Amino acid sequence: MTRGWSGFVLLGLLALASWQVASAGYIWAKARLAQYLIADAWQQMLQTGEPVRPWRWADTWPVARLEIKGQSLYVLQGASGRVLAFAPGHVDGTSEPGHRGTIAIAGHRDTHFALLEQVQAGDRVTLHSRLGLQHFAISEGRVVSAGDSQVLAPTGDTRLLLITCYPFDGLAGQASERYVLIAHLVEPS
Amino acid sequence: MAPLLSYAVRPAVFRWLHLAPLLLCLGALFAQAQQAEEELLPLDDLSHVRQGSLALASPAWQGLKLSPAVATRVHMQVTGLVARVRVEQRFTNPSDQWVNGTYLFPLPEQTAVDSLRLVVGERVIEGQIQPRDTARALYQQAKREGKKASLVSQQRPNLFTNQVANIGPGETLRIELEYQQIVPYQGGQFSLRFPMTLTPRYMPGQPLKVQFNSLGWAQDRDQVPDASLISPPLKHPDAPPGAVALKVEILAGMPLEGIVSPYHRVQIAEQADHHYQVRLQETEAANRDFVLNWRPRADSRPTAALFSQVQGNEQYGLLMLMPPSSEQPQVQAREVVFVLDTSGSMASASILQAKAALAMGIRDLSPLDYFNLIEFSSQARALWREPQGVNADSVAEALDFIDGLDAEGGTEMAAALALALDDRRQTGLLRQVVFITDGAVGNEEALMTYIRRHLGQSRLFTVGIGAAPNSYFMTEAAEAGRGTFTFIGDLGQVQGSMQQLLDKLRYPALTEVFAQFGGKVESYPSVLPDLYLGEPVMVSFRQQAGSGQVKLGGVYDGLPWAVSLPLEPQAEASGLDKLWARHKIAQLSRERRQGDNPEYYNRQIERVAMRHQIVSEFTSLVALDVTPSRPAREPAADRAVPNAVPQGLDTQRVFGGLPVGATSLRQHLLIALLLLAMCLPFWMLRYD
Numbered sequence: 086m087t088r089g090w091s092g093f094v095l096l097g098l099l100a101l102a103s104w105q106v107a108s109a110g111y112i113w114a115k116a117r118l119a120q121y122l123i124a125d126a127w128q129q130m131l132q133t134g135e136p137v138r139p140w141r142w143a144d145t146w147p148v149a150r151l152e153i154k155g156q157s158l159y160v161l162q163g164a165s166g167r168v169l170a171f172a173p174g175h176v177d178g179t180s181e182p183g184h185r186g187t188i189a190i191a192g193h194r195d196t197h198f199a200l201l202e203q204v205q206a207g208d209r210v211t212l213h214s215r216l217g218l219q220h221f222a223i224s225e226g227r228v229v230s231a232g233d234s235q236v237l238a239p240t241g242d243t244r245l246l247l248i249t250c251y252p253f254d255g256l257a258g259q260a261s262e263r264y265v266l267i268a269h270l271v272e273p274s
Numbered sequence: 275m276a277p278l279l280s281y282a283v284r285p286a287v288f289r290w291l292h293l294a295p296l297l298l299c300l301g302a303l304f305a306q307a308q309q310a311e312e313e314l315l316p317l318d319d320l321s322h323v324r325q326g327s328l329a330l331a332s333p334a335w336q337g338l339k340l341s342p343a344v345a346t347r348v349h350m351q352v353t354g355l356v357a358r359v360r361v362e363q364r365f366t367n368p369s370d371q372w373v374n375g376t377y378l379f380p381l382p383e384q385t386a387v388d389s390l391r392l393v394v395g396e397r398v399i400e401g402q403i404q405p406r407d408t409a410r411a412l413y414q415q416a417k418r419e420g421k422k423a424s425l426v427s428q429q430r431p432n433l434f435t436n437q438v439a440n441i442g443p444g445e446t447l448r449i450e451l452e453y454q455q456i457v458p459y460q461g462g463q464f465s466l467r468f469p470m471t472l473t474p475r476y477m478p479g480q481p482l483k484v485q486f487n488s489l490g491w492a493q494d495r496d497q498v499p500d501a502s503l504i505s506p507p508l509k510h511p512d513a514p515p516g517a518v519a520l521k522v523e524i525l526a527g528m529p530l531e532g533i534v535s536p537y538h539r540v541q542i543a544e545q546a547d548h549h550y551q552v553r554l555q556e557t558e559a560a561n562r563d564f565v566l567n568w569r570p571r572a573d574s575r576p577t578a579a580l581f582s583q584v585q586g587n588e589q590y591g592l593l594m595l596m597p598p599s600s601e602q603p604q605v606q607a608r609e610v611v612f613v614l615d616t617s618g619s620m621a622s623a624s625i626l627q628a629k630a631a632l633a634m635g636i637r638d639l640s641p642l643d644y645f646n647l648i649e650f651s652s653q654a655r656a657l658w659r660e661p662q663g664v665n666a667d668s669v670a671e672a673l674d675f676i677d678g679l680d681a682e683g684g685t686e687m688a689a690a691l692a693l694a695l696d697d698r699r700q701t702g703l704l705r706q707v708v709f710i711t712d713g714a715v716g717n718e719e720a721l722m723t724y725i726r727r728h729l730g731q732s733r734l735f736t737v738g739i740g741a742a743p744n745s746y747f748m749t750e751a752a753e754a755g756r757g758t759f760t761f762i763g764d765l766g767q768v769q770g771s772m773q774q775l776l777d778k779l780r781y782p783a784l785t786e787v788f789a790q791f792g793g794k795v796e797s798y799p800s801v802l803p804d805l806y807l808g809e810p811v812m813v814s815f816r817q818q819a820g821s822g823q824v825k826l827g828g829v830y831d832g833l834p835w836a837v838s839l840p841l842e843p844q845a846e847a848s849g850l851d852k853l854w855a856r857h858k859i860a861q862l863s864r865e866r867r868q869g870d871n872p873e874y875y876n877r878q879i880e881r882v883a884m885r886h887q888i889v890s891e892f893t894s895l896v897a898l899d900v901t902p903s904r905p906a907r908e909p910a911a912d913r914a915v916p917n918a919v920p921q922g923l924d925t926q927r928v929f930g931g932l933p934v935g936a937t938s939l940r941q942h943l944l945i946a947l948l949l950l951a952m953c954l955p956f957w958m959l960r961y962d
Contacts, residue, residue, distance in 0.1 A: 095956040098949050105946035112939045164933035176933060191933035195940055231932055249935035258938030 112170070116196035119171035123147050123159040134215065136162075139171075148175050149182035150213040151190065153247075154200050164191040173197050176248070179237050183216030187239050189246040194264070198249040201266060210245060210268050221245045221268035231261050243270040346379075348468060348520040354527065354581060355594055356847055357457050357466060359385075363449045367441040372904045374417060375438045380469035383432040383746035384860060385453040386852035387889040392424045392897040393448040401426070401451075401897035403887045405880060409894035413437065420904035424449050426895040430718065431860070432469070432746030434889070440904045451895070454849040454856075459594065461774060461808030462575050463532075467761070468564040469742060470518060520554035522566055528576070533568040537741075537763045540566075562741030565763060578839065581847040590850040593813045595826055597784045597805055597835065605780055607642035609661050609703040610635070611732075613694045614676070615711035615739075617651040617685040623764070624740040625681040628710045630768045631737060635708055636672050638776045639664045644701055647672055650690035651683030660699060685715050688724060695728045705732040706779055707755070713744035721747070723867045725754040733757045733804070735775065754864070756804055778806035784835070787828035789813050791841075795822070798857035802828075814850070814857040817841070855886035863891075 119139070126139040127147040136146040139161075145168050149160040160182065164174035173192030180186030192198030210221040221244075228251050229236055236246065244267055251264035347362040365375050381387070390401025401424065404412065409425060416423035417439035424447075425437045441447055457464050524530065526548045533542050533550060541553045552566060570576060582591040612632055620628060632647075639645055643664050647657040657675050662668040694707045713736070715721065725734060734755020736748040739762055752759040760775045762768055787802035789811070797815035805811060811826055827836030859879050866875035876892060883890035 091956040091959045095953055095960070098953045098956070102946045102949035102953070105942045105949065109939045109942035109946070112937050112942070116937075166934060169933065169935070170937070174933065191935055193937050194935050195937055198935060229932070231934075233932065236932075248932055251935075255936060256940045256944055258936050258941060259934060260936050263932045263935060 113196065115170050116172075116193070120159055123161065123172055127159055130215070145174070147172075148214065149190075152211040152213070154203060154208065156200060158192070158197055160190055164189075169193055176237065176246075179246075180239070180243075181214070182212050183214035183219065185243045187237060187244050187246060188212070189237050189248060191248040194249040194251070194253050194255070194260075198247065199253070201247055201249050201264065202253045204247075204266055209271075210247075212245060218273070219243075219245075220271050220273045222271045223266055223268045225267050227265045227267065229263050229265055231263055233263075236265050244268060245270075346518045348518065350466065350468070350520075350522045352457055352464075352466065352522065352524045352526075353847060354525075355457055355459065355579060355592060356581065356849065356853065357455050358452065358849060359455065359468075360450060360452045363436065363451075364446055365438055365441055365449070366446045367443060370443045372443065373441050375436075375441060378429070378433065378435045380433055380742070381453060382455055382467055382469065383749050384856055385432075385455045386849070386856040386886075387426065387428075387434065387451060387453040387895065388849075388852050388887055389450075389452040390424065390426050390895040390897050391450040392422065392899070393450065394422055394899065394903075397899075399897045399899055401895040403884065403889070403893050404896055405884065406892050406894050409896040412896050412898060413439065416898045420902035422447065422899040422903055424897045426451060426889060428889050428891055428894070430746060431750075431863075431891075432744070442903060449897075454852050456592070456812070456853060459810055462572075463567055463569045466522065466566045467745070468520065469745070470563055518554070518564075520564060522552040524550040524552070524568065526550065526568075526570070528574045529571045530568050531571050533566070535564065535566050536767055537562055538564055563743075563761075563763060565761070580839070580841070581850060583847055583850040585851055587818060588851075589817050590854050591815050591817070591841070592847070592850055592853065593789075593811070593815065593824065593839075595811045595837070595839070597811065597828070597830065605640060606782055607640070607703055608779065609644040609646075609701045609705045610639065610779070611646050611648065611661070611694050611705070611707045612636070613648045613650070613690050613707060613709045613711075614679065615651070615685065615687075615690075615709075616649045616679050616681045616683070617714070618682050619685065619712055619714040620739065621681040624712055625679070627762055627765050627768055628737075628739045629676050629679065630765060631710055631739070631762060631772050632676055633673060634768065634772045635776065636669055636676075638780075639669075640780075641665070644703060645672070647675060648690055648693050649675075649679055650686060650693075651681070652686055653683075654686065654690040654693050656693055661701065685711075687711070687715055687721055691721065691724055692728070695725070695730065695732055695734075697730045697732055705730075706757070707732050707734045708737060708775075708779070709734060709751070710737040710739060711743075711748070712740040713738060713747040713751075715744070715747065718744070718747040718750070719867065722750055722754050725751055726864075726867060729755055735760070735779065737762060737772075737775065750860075750864075753799075753803060758806055758809070774808070778808070781807050782831045783807075784828040784830045787811060788826070790825040790827075791815065791817065792822045792824075793817060796858075798854065798861050800861055814854045816851075816854055852886055852888050855882050855888055858882050859890055 122139045126137040127150060129137045130147060136148075138144075138146050145161040145163050147159050148162045151158045151160055151173065159172050161168050161172045161174050162177075164176045168174040169192060173190050175182060176189035176191055179189040182188055182190075192201075194201070204223055204226070206223050206225060208223045210223065212219040212221065227236070236248075247266040247268070249264050250260040251262040252260075253264070345364045345366075347364075349360045349362075351358045361379075361381075363379075367373050367375075388403070392399040392401065399422075406427065409427070413423050413425040420440055422441075423439040425435075427435050427437075429435055436449060436451075438447060438449065457466050459465075523545075524533075528548055530548070530550060533552060535552070535554075538554055543551045545551050550568075554564065576594070577596040579594045580591060582589055584590075612635055614628055614632055616625065636645065636647075641664050644661040645664060645668075646661040648654055657672060690709075694709070697705055732755070734752060735757035736752045736755070737760045738745055738748045741763065743761065745759070745761065749759045758775070758778060760771050762771045784805040787805055789797060789802060791797060795815050795817040797813050799813075802811065802813070805828070813824075822841045823838055824841055825836060825838045827834065829835070859882055862875050862879050862882070866872050866879075869875065879890055880892035883893040889895055
């Protein structure tokens with residue numbers, strides 16, 4: 086008798102577990118696969134000089150390519166949840182890649198920007214944009230609260246901010262702190 | 275003809291109030307305000323802030339204690355139709371650094387701010403009206419030189435900033451400003467309103483490049499280029515709102531009844547004959563607008579009043595006249611479009627009031643009427659493509675629609691206005707648009723221009739909802755829309771306020787209203803609005819000293835109506851010149867919206883404001899100390915003073931923060947693992 090219903094429970098639990106695994110896989114796949122589509126759009130944009138949407142219904146377009154820790158990441162315009170699911174995003178209202186001022190790029194701690202945890206002071210970051218290359222060196226990392234948009238303020242110099250959620254091993258899709266890496270413009274090495 | 279009634283008016287004497295010391299509020303603020311430039315607090319501490327515990331409690335809270343607190347004391351003296359108001363703001367700097375404070379505060383619309391005093395210890399420094407740029411330069415210079423200074427500027431006609439430079443460690447500065455306003459009189463009732471805080475406004479448009487200056491929460495945008503200036507930080511929702519002590523003296527000159535403050539607990543006392551005093555309990559929080567209503571006793575209700583003030587060879591006046599009302603007015607058939615704001619700032623309490631008001635409006639329709647419903651947040655949508663007749667089915671469908679609405683998203687009001695004012699489908703009926711909103715938008719000018727250009731035959735009635743609606747916008751929008759503005763502060767008020775509005779809508783208005791003066795007279799508003807049930811004609815005028823005649827008239831229910839009055843001053847009043855100037859400026863701003871040459875109007879506004887010494891878009895009040903007080907080597911930090919969160923506002927729905935840098939990927943995996951772990955016992959049960 087017990088064996089009968091325990092079978093159902095077992096089946097139910099397994100189904101739930103696979104649903105959760107599938108959800109996680111979907112998030113991961115979206116983040117990985119989108120980069121290939123964006124790469125094509127990026128190439129087209131470089132040729133035409135016009136913004137190109139990576140897929141037909143996208144409300145964003147690639148604005149930069151980021152090289153960090155030997156990896157290459159395409160950056161989309163905007164930093165809403167819809168955008169960040171596919172790629173790191175350029176934060177609206179901050180300077181555009183290639184320009185002077187504070188350029189802010191946000192990404193998810195558990196997909197694209199997981200690598201920020203390993204970044205050390207002095208590490209080099211290259212930002213490719215329509216206007217050419219900018220080289221940065223990481224100078225510091227900070228933890229700020231989620232509401233603290235003050236870090237985005239222009240400071241007079243040219244700097245790159247890489248923003249992700251903190252702590253890195255957090256579980257939830259929400260966090261109350263942000264990890265901000267600050268990089269300063271340097272000569273190409 | 276109605277007799278002119280004179281108010282017994284005493285010279286305006288201000289008595290100083292010595293109320294018990296005010297509670298200073300030093301609540302925890304939004305992070306952006308706390309950490310203007312010093313280094314960040316350790317993590318453990320930040321998590322305390324989120325839980326809403328008060329920053330003050332622990333000595334470890336150095337960083338947060340730095341924000342200058344502000345406490346407010348208000349004294350209003352009402353003489354007949356005019357109120358003279360003194361607002362005292364006390365800035366305290368509890369830190370051990372020199373700081374500069376910025377405080378954004380609302381005032382009622384159409385107030386003439388004319389006096390500023392900066393009180394440092396025993397010394398009183400009088401402010402001066404200066405052209406805006408000059409004032410700013412003087413203030414900046416004093417700030418650099420380490421002198422105490424205060425600068426009061428108008429950001430919107432109902433929104434002002436007060437900047438205070440060089441407040442020393444542990445020091446308290448007192449700033450007093452004074453203004454004049456008309457007390458609205460409607461349906462036999464006077465109503466005085468004092469705004470206590472701000473509802474954060476929706477800033478439409480694209481962000482302007484790198485304009486993340488300073489102290490507001492919003493970035494400047496193409497449609498609201500000064501967004502960062504009109505968006506002060508709000509206090510942490512759990513922090514206590516700043517205390518406001520308020521005293522109103524009414525020199526009525528006639529017996530009053532029904533003095534009521536619908537939203538605050540007050541003490542009311544009759545001091546002498548027809549002299550009343552109202553005090554706001556000091557513990558009352560500054561998180562909703564203060565309203566005080568009173569009525570003259572029925573047998574002494576004024577039907578006309580004239581106040582005047584002679585200055586040199588000029589006479590300034592304020593004229594009020596109740597038009598006659600017929601015994602049994604005809605009910606008119608109408609097409610009514612109800613528009614409901616369902617944006618994020620309307621969430622929780624406001625949306626309930628709005629829904630109640632809307633349902634009442636719909637139930638009140640007569641079977642002859644046609645109606646439609648529009649709701650808007652980030653987008654606008656109408657319930658039906660065409661207005662429907664009033665029957666059991668359409669009313670039920672509309673009420674269902676209202677029931678299902680929820681408040682979330684932006685406030686793209688232009689789209690809703692476009693939909694509501696679209697009168698291409700002629701019904702031949704009188705077209706009335708009832709617009710229910712908190713008016714929390716930053717692009718007021720553009721919207722009012724839109725209303726003026728596209729009004730057509732419609733009439734726009736605005737209904738202000740919530741604890742702190744943007745009443746300047748809604749009053750002017752109703753003016754542009756040739757309708758009226760109704761304010762509803764809480765659920766209990768919906769019934770009364772809406773009934774008054776619905777009566778206005780149902781009965782014909784006095785239209786084509788005119789005021790004809792004999793002789794050379796400049797009067798405002800230059801085009802008089804339609805008058806609805808219970809509304810008086812109000813004209814502010816200036817003429818050569820001496821007397822004359824005025825003929826007032828209009829069309830009521832298809833019939834012409836007119837009355838002549840002698841312009842013999844019956845009651846002396848002060849400050850009417852400033853009110854007149856304020857009305858003239860309001861008129862110039864309206865004309866500027868229609869005209870192609872804004873520069874011309876800007877210069878005119880500055881001239882009028884300079885001549886009559888009031889604060890305007892182009893003139894500011896600046897008070898400067900002569901001697902420096904801050905030692906040259908000690909820098910002063912800039913601080914924004916947070917406003918209280920309006921009661922019932924859901925801050926999460928209004929603000930974002932830094933982008934969210936996480937997905938629920940790991941959460942899913944963890945849950946999967948847990949589920950698998952739970953499988954184990956069942957697995958063993960099966961196979962043991």
